[in-house]
Amino acid sequence: MTLLKRGLSRRRVLQTGMAGIIGTGVAPLMFTKGAWAQEFCNNPTGDTVTIGLNVPLTGAYAEEGADELRAYELAVKHLNGEGDGGLLNVLQPSALKGNGVLGKKVAFVTSDSQTKADVARAGATRMIERDGALMITGGSSSGVAVAVQGLCQEMGVIFMAGLTHSNDTTGKDKKRYGFRHFFNAYQSGVALGPVLGQEYGKDRKAYHLTADYTWGWTQEESMKNATEALGWETVAAVRTPLGAGDFSQFLTPVLNSGADVLILNHYGNDMVNSLTQAVQFGMRDREVNGKQFQIVVPLFSELMAKGAGANIKGIFGTSNWHWNLQDAGTKAFTKSFGAEYGAPPSQAAHTCYVQTLLYADACERAGTFYPPEVIKALEGHDFDGMGNGPTTYRAEDHQCMKNVLVVRGTENPTSEYDVLEVVQEVSRDAVDYDPSIFGGDLGPAEPAPMC
Amino acid sequence: MFEAIFLQFLNGLDKGSAYALIALGLTLVFGTLGVVNFAHGALFMLGAFCAVLFRQLITLETVTLDPTQLSPWGAPLEVREPLVQSWFGDFGAVLVNYSVPFSILLTIPVMLVIGILFERGIIKHFYKRPHAEQILVTFGLAIVAQEIIKSIFGANPIPQPMPEEARGAADIGVWLGMQANVITYPIWRLVYFLFAGVIIGGVFAFLQFTTFGMVVRAGMADRETVGLLGINIDRRFTIMFGLAAVVAGIAGVMYTPLLPPNYHMGMDFLVLSFVVVVVGGMGSLPGAVAAGFLLGILQSFASMTQVKAIVPGIDQVIIYLVAVVILLVRPRGLMGRRGVMEA
Numbered sequence: 001m002t003l004l005k006r007g008l009s010r011r012r013v014l015q016t017g018m019a020g021i022i023g024t025g026v027a028p029l030m031f032t033k034g035a036w037a038q039e040f041c042n043n044p045t046g047d048t049v050t051i052g053l054n055v056p057l058t059g060a061y062a063e064e065g066a067d068e069l070r071a072y073e074l075a076v077k078h079l080n081g082e083g084d085g086g087l088l089n090v091l092q093p094s095a096l097k098g099n100g101v102l103g104k105k106v107a108f109v110t111s112d113s114q115t116k117a118d119v120a121r122a123g124a125t126r127m128i129e130r131d132g133a134l135m136i137t138g139g140s141s142s143g144v145a146v147a148v149q150g151l152c153q154e155m156g157v158i159f160m161a162g163l164t165h166s167n168d169t170t171g172k173d174k175k176r177y178g179f180r181h182f183f184n185a186y187q188s189g190v191a192l193g194p195v196l197g198q199e200y201g202k203d204r205k206a207y208h209l210t211a212d213y214t215w216g217w218t219q220e221e222s223m224k225n226a227t228e229a230l231g232w233e234t235v236a237a238v239r240t241p242l243g244a245g246d247f248s249q250f251l252t253p254v255l256n257s258g259a260d261v262l263i264l265n266h267y268g269n270d271m272v273n274s275l276t277q278a279v280q281f282g283m284r285d286r287e288v289n290g291k292q293f294q295i296v297v298p299l300f301s302e303l304m305a306k307g308a309g310a311n312i313k314g315i316f317g318t319s320n321w322h323w324n325l326q327d328a329g330t331k332a333f334t335k336s337f338g339a340e341y342g343a344p345p346s347q348a349a350h351t352c353y354v355q356t357l358l359y360a361d362a363c364e365r366a367g368t369f370y371p372p373e374v375i376k377a378l379e380g381h382d383f384d385g386m387g388n389g390p391t392t393y394r395a396e397d398h399q400c401m402k403n404v405l406v407v408r409g410t411e412n413p414t415s416e417y418d419v420l421e422v423v424q425e426v427s428r429d430a431v432d433y434d435p436s437i438f439g440g441d442l443g444p445a446e447p448a449p450m451c
Numbered sequence: 452m453f454e455a456i457f458l459q460f461l462n463g464l465d466k467g468s469a470y471a472l473i474a475l476g477l478t479l480v481f482g483t484l485g486v487v488n489f490a491h492g493a494l495f496m497l498g499a500f501c502a503v504l505f506r507q508l509i510t511l512e513t514v515t516l517d518p519t520q521l522s523p524w525g526a527p528l529e530v531r532e533p534l535v536q537s538w539f540g541d542f543g544a545v546l547v548n549y550s551v552p553f554s555i556l557l558t559i560p561v562m563l564v565i566g567i568l569f570e571r572g573i574i575k576h577f578y579k580r581p582h583a584e585q586i587l588v589t590f591g592l593a594i595v596a597q598e599i600i601k602s603i604f605g606a607n608p609i610p611q612p613m614p615e616e617a618r619g620a621a622d623i624g625v626w627l628g629m630q631a632n633v634i635t636y637p638i639w640r641l642v643y644f645l646f647a648g649v650i651i652g653g654v655f656a657f658l659q660f661t662t663f664g665m666v667v668r669a670g671m672a673d674r675e676t677v678g679l680l681g682i683n684i685d686r687r688f689t690i691m692f693g694l695a696a697v698v699a700g701i702a703g704v705m706y707t708p709l710l711p712p713n714y715h716m717g718m719d720f721l722v723l724s725f726v727v728v729v730v731g732g733m734g735s736l737p738g739a740v741a742a743g744f745l746l747g748i749l750q751s752f753a754s755m756t757q758v759k760a761i762v763p764g765i766d767q768v769i770i771y772l773v774a775v776v777i778l779l780v781r782p783r784g785l786m787g788r789r790g791v792m793e794a
Contacts, residue, residue, distance in 0.1 A: 058606040066607075236756050241767065245710050245719065248640070249754035249766065252462045255635065256455040257756065269608055273710065276610075280637040282620025287632065307610065324523065338524025417523070 040370055041156045042134045049104040049369065051076075051356070052111065052133030054124050054148060055162065056140055059115030060243040061268040063303045064140040064348040068162050070341055071349035072108065072137070075356035078336070079106045086336040087357055090329045090385035095364035102363055109133060115140070115242070115268075117147035124148050128157055134369055135160060135359055139182075140268070140348055142166030142215035143242075149178035153443055158371050160355035163320075163348040165267075165299055167218040170399035171438025176445050177371065179378055179393065181358065181400045182351045185219040186433060188298045188318040191404040191426040193226030195316060200261065200294055202231040207259035209250055209274060211266050212239035219265040223298050227263075235259040240266070240274075247274040251281050260288040263296045271297060272307035279311040300407050302346045305419035312409030312419065319405040320347045321387050322422055329387035344417050354386045358393070372445040389428070396435040398442070404431050454624070454634050459751045461623070465640045467747025468647035472702035473720055474727040474739035475651060476695040482671050482734040483691045486574055487585050491699055492717030492724065493593035497565060498558050498700025499712035500600055503609050505554035509535045509546050549614050551708055558700045566696025570689050593717065601714040608711035613639045617708075639708050646705050650698060651740055657694075658736070667691055671734075726774050732787025742785055746770050 044050070053072045056065035078086040081098040088096050100106055109131040111123030120138075127133040136152055139145060139162025146169055152159035153175040161169060161180040165188070170180050206227055210216040216239070224234050235257050240250050251274070254262055262283060266274045278284075278295055286293040297304075300317030323334045323344040333353065337345040345353070362377035363369055379395035388402040406424040413419060473495055480488045512531040520528035536543035546553060573592060577585045617638045624634035658664035670677045670684040677684045703712070710716065727746055731738030752758060753769040777785065 062607050238756065238759070245716075246466070248462050248465065248637075248709075249459075249751050252458045252751070253455065253754065253756050255458055269711075272608075272610070277637075277709075280618065280620065280639065282632075282635045282637070285619065286635070309610070309612075335524045338522060339526065342526070344523060415522075415528075 042128065042132045044104055044132075044134060044369060047104055048107045049101055050107045050109060050131060050133050051359075052124060052127030052131065052136045052138075053108050054111050054113050054120055054127070054136055054138035054144075055352075056115040056138075056144070057112040059113075060270050061115045061140040061163075063307065064163055064268060064301065064346065065113070065115075065138075067303060067346045067349040068139060068352040069110065071337070071345060071353040072356060074337060074340055075353045076106045076108055079357070079360050083340070084336050087329055087333050087353065087386055090332050091357060091361065091383060092385045093383065094361055096357065096361050097364070101360045102367070102369065106360070113138060113141075113144050113148075115144065117141075117143050120144040120148050121151050124151055125155075128155055133157070137162060137352065137355055137359070139163035139352065141213075141242075142169055142218075143213045145169050145178075145180075146173045146214060149173065149175045153177045156371055156446075158359065158374060160359050162352045162355065163301075164215070165219065166215040167222065167438050168214050168440075170397040170435075170440075171218075172440040173214075174397050174438075174440040174442055176375060176398075176442040179355070179358075179398045179400075181355050182347075183318075183320050183402070183404050183431070184399065185215065185222040185298070186438075187404050187431040188219065189222030189226035190431050190433075191406050191424075192223075192296075192298055192316065192318050193230055195406050195424060196227065196296065197230040199316065201291075204230075204232040204261050204291070204294075205235045205257075205259045205289065206232050206261045206263050206296075207235045207254050207257050208237035208263045208265055209247070209254075210237060210239050211242050211270060213242055215267070216242075216265045219298055220263075223263055223265065223296075232261070240270075243270065245273060247277050248281075250274075251278055251283075254278075254283070255281065255286075258288070260291050261294045261296060263298065265298060267299055267301070268304060269307070271304050275308050275311050275315075284311075300409075300420060301348060302344070302417070302419055303348070305409060306416070313411050315409045316423070317407055319407045319420065319422075321350045322347065322405055322407060322420060323350075323417075325387060325405075325422065325425075327387060327389070329385045333387060350387060357386075358383070375445050389425075391428075394435060396442075397438075397440070399435065401432060402428050404428075454629075455755065456752075457634055458636065459755055460748060461636050461640075462754075463748030463751035464744060465644050465747070466751055467744035468644045469702065469706060469720065469743075470723060470727045470747050471740045471743025472647050472650060473699060473724040474731065474743045475654060475736060476699040476702075477724055477728050478731070478734060478736050478739040479654070479695040479698070480692055481728070482736065483667060483688045484570070484574070484578065486577065487582050487589070488574070488695075489586050489589040489721065490569065490592040490596065491589075491695070492719075492721030493596040494562065494566070494569075494696045494699035494717070495703040495706075495720055496600065496712065496714065496717030497596060498562055498703030499707050499716060500604060500703075501558040501561050501700060502551055502554040502611055502704040502707045503604060503712060505557045506547075506550040506611060509543075509550060511535070513537075551611055551613060551704060555701050555704055558704050559697055562696045562700030563693045565700075566693035567689060569696070570692040574692070575685075575689075593721070597714045597717070604714070606714060608713040610711040611707035613708035617642055643705055643709065647702070650701065654694075654698060655736065663687065663690075723770065726770055730774050730777050730784055732784030734788055735784070735786040738784055738786030745785075746773065749773055 055068045077083045078088050109127050113120035124136050135158045137160040142164040145161045145164035149159045159178045167184050167186050208220050210220040264274050283293050297317040300319050305312045334344050362374045366373040366377040378393050381393045384390045391402040394401050404426045405422050407420045408423050410418050410421045477491045511534045515530050516527040517530045518527045620635040621638045622635050727742045731742030749769050753766040
């Protein structure tokens with residue numbers, strides 16, 4: 001009544017109220033695109049969108065890091081409509097147009113993670129806070145991935161993991177803002193176990209040398225589970241420091257341990273060094289328990305295989321992808337990458353390239369860069385054409401479910417790049433598992449106020 | 452069990468060889484010039500990269516494109532022909548196979564020059580400065596050397612193949628009358644141990660049996676008196692710095708087949724080598740050698756599964772634990788001299 005006495009008519013009050021309702025409630029539903037302007041971390045306002053590449057250019061995984069960086073640069077080129085388009089031409093379904101992402105050109109900033117979690121976190125923080133990176137991506141260590149993924153969750157920035165193979169990344173340390181295209185240690189064990197049983201029999205004694213951090217631990221556990229299920233005995237599992245260099249002191253005890261299989265849960269330069277030194281110790285020429293001594297490298301990469309040279313011939317392992325697969329996606333990526341850099345891409349390069357495209361595609365499908373909407377677009381997304389067969393970004397743990405390759409060092413290489421041969425393509429159904437077995441909690445999707 | 456212990460002993464000798472060689476050079480510099488040289492690890496690394504450079508030079512290739520063969524990405528295949536082999540035939544192939552030992556010929560003059568330049572250019576200006584300043588300047592030198600190597604050769608390790616004949620393992624058990632495959636050990640690691648023995652013996656013989664060495668030893672004992680006798684002891688000490696650089700350099704060269712060299716490999720060895728020198732006794736050459744082998748063997752035994760089952764992680768700290776105990780019992784180290792680094 002007081003308002004009416006001051007000169008406001010009932011009609012005026014109704015008009016104002018209606019305008020308010022429309023303004024605060026209905027309009028956002030009608031104009032979805034751009035509705036979250038300025039409400040999330042590093043919302044791009046200019047004509048470019050910046051992504052942060054956090055890759056190891058020094059340290060034990062530097063080779064992988066350098067190849068990852070090459071792949072990211074190629075992905076950015078293709079997203080911006082340059083080059084031959086690479087996997088943009090074969091991704092199914094795809095919302096990518098080759099004109100950047102949501103009409104904005106893609107730019108990038110880089111940081112050397114040095115394969116160290118603290119350095120990687122500092123680099124990611126700098127790229128987010130100083131350089132305005134909207135998304136962080138990179139590898140190649142699970143210790144680094146878990147650390148950066150946690151940071152990204154706190155800051156409300158999406159993290160598209162590069163090469164990370166620990167069960168923890170999408171297990172106990174999974175995060176709503178973290179996504180992994182690469183396969184994991186559990187899947188390596190499930191895929192490799194039957195092949196090892198078939199090749200080496202069920203009566204074997206295994207000795208593990210394991211990189212002493214999250215990836216090594218889960219790799220060792222997965223391989224133990226897989227080999228013990230075959231009937232193998234685990235003689236010992238010895239942890240080695242990351243970047244140990246000289247593994248001789250860890251290798252000498254293997255010789256008289258009674259073990260007839262050495263499982264090297266090492267990656268990158270560590271694997272090159274430990275395998276080379278194991279061969280120097282004559283392990284591949286030995287007979288133990290009346291059987292030929294064998295070495296197994298559960299996670300293989302082409303770069304490592306090249307570094308280890310002839311030492312890897314005939315050695316079994318697993319891979320996320322390999323450049324000589326014959327599907328259209330693999331051919332397109334190998335052609336594109338080879339033409340650009342004069343060498344075939346590694347699995348590290350492949351997963352990083354694919355992650356960049358998947359993020360861009362999710363933004364296009366969501367119609368916004370707003371992270372909770374992009375997350376929704378990625379969760380449960382089915383796609384094909386990226387070289388791994390039909391793939392699903394599982395909503396429950398953000399793990400890509402796809403085929404896994406069992407590979408072996410090529411016995412008679414036909415070129416310097418012919419270092420691994422695919423022995424078996426294990427179907428995604430065979431390496432599927434219940435996402436709850438590794439625990440963890442994805443956490444909230446709403447952007448944090450920190451950034 | 453005997454086999455396991457014997458193998459760990461061999462491994463300890465092999466590790467100790469590297470520690471002893473680096474510690475020997477460090478002690479030479481400290482004993483003659485009184486300088487705590489934190490750039491010594493960098494000299495080990497520079498030597499290793501002499502081997503890398505030598506191999507890169509002798510494996511230079513001509514690249515031609517073969518349009519009849521295509522790479523997986525559709526480009527004409529590159530056909531590479533090694534230049535040295537096409538010039539020198541069989542000798543070229545031998546040169547490539549034995550590139551690591553041959554590269555010592557390049558390493559000796561290069562490291563001698565680098566050592567003398569280090570000493571004359573920078574370190575001589577710090578003789579009368581406190582040890583803390585010497586450490587700072589030599590540490591700075593090491594970082595500069597590292598960054599130069601990183602900018603030229605990159606950050607990644609560069610594998611150096613050992614000669615074909617030295618690949619694989621020697622069956623030491625058979626030599627000792629045991630069954631085959633009971634005690635086997637990599638041939639190159641045995642070569643490295645023997646090489647270290649020759650170098651250490653050579654340095655001791657040089658100091659013990661030559662006039663130059665006698666003057667240097669006299670200078671180490673009493674620099675002023677030797678100077679008063681009209682001997683230019685400074686020049687001899689400069690040469691000793693060059694000699695220490697050569698020892699570190701060739702130790703680095705021969706280590707490359709065991710561990711692909713990278714720009715920070717010197718730093719990885721430096722801390723350990725200082726512990727070796729301190730345990731051996733500052734300024735004592737026999738002490739450095741004895742401590743190198745002792746700590747190498749202890750580290751190796753600490754890595755045995757049976758030992759680690761009792762004390763987990765002992766292999767990572769054994770060297771420092773032993774250093775603490777020895778310094779508590781013998782504050783000057785195993786063979787330290789009275790008055791060295793003491794006020």
